[in-house]
Amino acid sequence: MAESVLFSVAESLIGKLASLAVEEASLAYAVYDDLDQMKQTLSLIKAVLLDAELKQHQNNELREWLRQIKHVLNDAENVVVDVECEALRKHVINIYGGFSRKVRHFFSTSNPLVYRLRMAHELKDIIKKLDKVASDRQKFGLQINDVDTRVVHRRELTDSHVTDSEVIGRDDDKEKTLKLLLKDESEDESLSIVPIVGIGGLGKTTLAKLIFNDEIIDNSFSLKIWVCVSEDFELRNLLVKILSSALNSTQEMYKNLEMQQLKNHLRNTLAGQKFLLVLDDVWNEDRVKWIELKNLIQVNGNGSKVLVTTRSHSIASMMGTESPYVLQGLSRDDSLSLFVKWAFKEGEEKRYPQLVEIAKEIVGKCVGLPLAIRTLGSSLFLKINIEDWEFIRDNDIWNLPQKDDDILPALKLSYDQIPSYLKQCFACFSLFRKDFDFVTGDILVLWEALGFLSSPKKGQTLDDVGNQFLRELQSRSLLQDFVDLGTACGFKLHDLVHDLSVYVAKDEFQILTSPNQSISNDVRHLSSIDNEFLGQAPIPKSLKSIYFPMGANNEGFLNSLLSRCKYLRLLNLEGSEYESLPHSIGKLKHLRFLSLSNNENLRKLPGSICNLQNLQGLSVNGCIKLEKLPKGIGNLINLRQLHITTKQSNFPKEIANLTSLEILSVYDCYNMQSLLEGIQLPSLSSLSIVNCGSLKTLPLHVIPNLENFNIFNCHNLELSKSLDNKIFKLRLKSICLRSLPQLVTLPQWLQGSVNTLRSLVIQDCCNFEELPGWLSALVCLKTLSIENTPMLVSLPDDMCCLTNLEYLHISDCPDLCERCKPEVGPDWPKISHIKRVFIEEVAEE
Known part of the structure; x- marks a missing residue:
């Protein structure tokens, strides 16, 4: 419910009103007293919001009061952000106005006198509404609570790989399902399909993962394939997913193939193999679609098996050749063990017997569903106040009408326990489809654009704050398949957790899945x-973010949107087919993130885009026809992220004005010969350069705070010579060198990061033949990955000096893999001290 995040909205708004930029702008436009009055009234309302949130379920009138506050706060936020934008506009004019008439022309639409009168009028109206709701608060008898004490206690994170020790109560289920899969049917020419069926949140996928990763499966099947099906049972998409998993490659490799090519590729891949195919989370009830897929994968009769997980007994009967394995809920004892595992540190439960007794009553209401048990247990992690536990046990939400398989009340209780600032972040997941594979950037740009991220502490970036929020949500078991990638992470949402995000975000967040949906x-x-859904219903003027579908090309809708929705913060046109953008886009002064990624028809950006001083992220990555960046791009002084594809041969000098730039990505700039020459970017922390075959120079020493550096497929760039082998002090934490045939050894200048480098990845460098002796000086190195470097035949003798190295991955390096074989390889003693070592020899075809 959107009303449950109002405390965080009010707190953020009060912070904006207290900022120096807003204060200076309010004085300049003679609205200081109005904004100060707004701040005081907001403080009165904020003080009772937490108590109101707790009591709203029992009081319809209170719930309506909160809805009124939501609307007033939204209007107030728009006004305050408008003042922020105006302050930034004046700042840009002060910097560039002295020598550029064009800059003044950019802002000619903003008349100071007219703006002052309009702002004063809007503020009077909002203050009147705020005073009304502030006075109404007294009739509800609300308690003052000005600090959200709900904190998130982080537990140690694990990766997405499921091991037996992480799962409770499924040993018997695992053994029985393995027997079905390993039953000898060598004389049977038909493909054997084993379904696992059970309600949502029961742990079907977890059980399938346990089986998939078991050693006996590795020894019994020459090929293992995992496909998450969900609601998408279109044959073409399934073939792409199967091939991608079978060959350990990206789906992009197969998406452009013709259907017959996909079928042939699949038959060749499966031919002669005894395979196990897992089809996880199947919803398809169309038998014709299933038979079509089954006929394609039934290429031999040598004991290959398909393991299916589904919630539907009818689907299990339709697909299965074996009787469905019906998964049951956990026993009371196993349920309690699982709850205790997630609610306490190991062994701590013995100190709190009274809490354990309450836990027994809580798990009784979870009816053996692991997802509900784990999520509720996580919400109580390290909480020892008996009132917190009793609140969960005695909450009225358990009494709401629900279906037999409905675990939403348990998940909603866990959601209620997280701080307000995380609730608004969680609601954003509802804008993405189910089974969406998230990476950090997908969600962080939205949180940042909407102002959901708190101000970073000293030494932090907004991305650091966003990653911290993700880890907090993961610690509450609201994210799954969580993979920590160091500076980023990947994860998914369980279907039921996604349902929860839709439930709590209703009205304010909406995803259109049907042309007949009303907004x-x-x-x-x-x-x-x-694309068909665009323009089917009128768009509210108060819209703040919108994600267009892939292939969008409805120009009328885009023009209408830009003229109607002046408060847009995020506009995502990724994968659209527009050849140009309307000039009116320059009027979206609230816009913080604009994505035009992979718009392959876009040739030019309008100059008005440089009016968007509030813009923090701009992506034209994959816009392969884009001639150049617009003149005046240096005016975007608030820009933190810039992702570029352009036909330009040289980097625009104006980029030097982007002193807030933290992330720069340069993709497919085939004509680019020089990058960052004469340009210093003091805030830049992440640089990625991909497919820039003409690039010759890259002066890394002018980027003093660079932490993450990725360079792929830049054949003419001599990294070893770009700094004349001088060693400058650098702060690199991670570096990835990929598809660089000119690379023979690591560049000398990398020694400038001996005290900071944590991750080093070398991939597909066919002529890379030596790791230098000074590698052992990288005292902070934790991760080393070497893939497809066939010329590298041995490791340095002093690898043992890398005492902090925790993860070593070597694959597709024939001689090196042979030398590093555990226990027997001559190089094994050099790496035996490392906690996690993965040596993968790629099998010959």
Whole structure:
């Protein structure tokens, strides 16, 4: 419910009102007293919001009061952000106005006198509404609580690989399912399909993972394939997923193939193999579609098996050749053990017998569902106040009407226990489809654009704050398949957790999945999965973010949107087919993130885009026809992220004005010969350069705070010579060198990061033949990955000096893999001290 995040919205708004930029702008436009009055009234309202949130379920009038506050706060936020934008506009004029008439022309639409009168009028109206709701608070008898004490206690993170020790109560289920899969059917020419069936949240996928990763499966099947099916049972998409998993490659490799090519590729891949194919989370009830897939994968009769997980007994019967294995809920004892595992540190439960007794009552209401048990246990992690536990046990939400397989009340209780600032972040997941594979950037740009991220502490970036929020949500078991990638992470949401995000975000967040859907007047954030849905219903003027579907080309809708929705913070046109953008886009002064990624028809950006001083992220990555970046791009002084594809041969000098730039990505700039020459970017921390075959120079020493560096497929760039082998002091934490045939050894200048480098990845460098002796000086190195470097035949003798190295991955390096074989390889003693060593010899075809 959107009302449950109002405390965080009010707190953020009060912070903006207290900022120096808003204060200076308010004085300049003579609205200081109005904004100060707004701040005081907001403080009165904020003080009772937490108590109101707790009591709203029992009081319809209170719930309506909170809805009124939501609308007033939204209007107030728009006004305050408008003042921030105006302050930034004046700042840009002060910097560039002295020598550029064009800059003044950019802002000619903003008349100071007219703006002052309009702002004063809007503020008077909002203050009147705020005073009204502030006075109404007294009739509800609300308690003052000005600090959100709900904290998130982080537990130690694990990766997405499921091991037996992480799962409770499924040993017997695992053994029985393995027997079905390993049953000898060598004389049977038909393909054997074993279904696992059970309600949502029961642990079907977890059980399938346990089986998939078991050693006996590795020894019994020459090929293992995992496919998450979900609601998408289109044959073409399934073939792409199967091939990608079978060959350990990306799906992009197969998406452009013709259907017959996909079929042939699949037959060749499966031919002669005894394979195990897992089809996880199947919803398809169309038998014709299933038979079509089954006929394609039934290429031999040598004991290959398919393991299916589904919630539907009818689907299990339709697909299975074996009787479905019906998964049951956990026993009371196993349920309690699982709850205790997630609610306490190991052994701590013995100190709190009274809490354990309450836990027994809580798990009784979870009816053996592991997802509900784990999520509720996580919400109580390290909480020892008996009132917190009793609140969960005695909450009225358990009494709501629900279906037999409905675990939403348990998940909603866990959601209620997280701080307000995380609730608004969690609601954003509802804009993405189920089974979406998230990486950090997908969600962080939205949180940042909407102002959901708190101000970073000294030494932190906004991305650091966002990653911290993700880890906090993961610690509450609200994210799954969580993979920590160091500076980023990958994860998914369980279907039921996604349902929860839709439930709590209703009205304000909406994803269009049907042309007949109506759009709520209260919607602030919208996404669409099909181009046909655009323009079917009027868009609310108060819209703040919108995700266009892939292939969008409805120019009328885009023009209408830009002229109607002046408060847009995020505009995502990724994969669209527009050849140009309307000039009116320059009027979206609230816009913080604009993505035009992979718009292959876009040739030019309008100059008005340089009006967007509030813009923090701009992506034209994959816009392969884009001639150049617009003149005036240096005016975007608030820009933190810039992702570029352009036909330009030289980097625009104006980029030097982007002193806030932290992340720069340069993709497919085939004509680019020089990069960052004469340009210093003091805030830049991440640089990625991909497919820039003409690039010759890269002066890394002018980027003093660079932490993450990725360079792929830049054949003319001599990294070893770019700094004349001088060693400058650098702060690199991670570096990835990929597809660089000119690379023979590591560049000398990398020694400048001996005290900071944590991750080093070398991939597909066919002529790389030596790791230098000074590698042992990288005292902070934790991860080393070497893939497809066939010329590298041995490791340095002093690898043992890398005492902090925790993860070593070597694959597709024939001689090196042979020398590093555990226990027997001559190089094994050099690496035997490392905690996690993976040596993968790629089998010959």
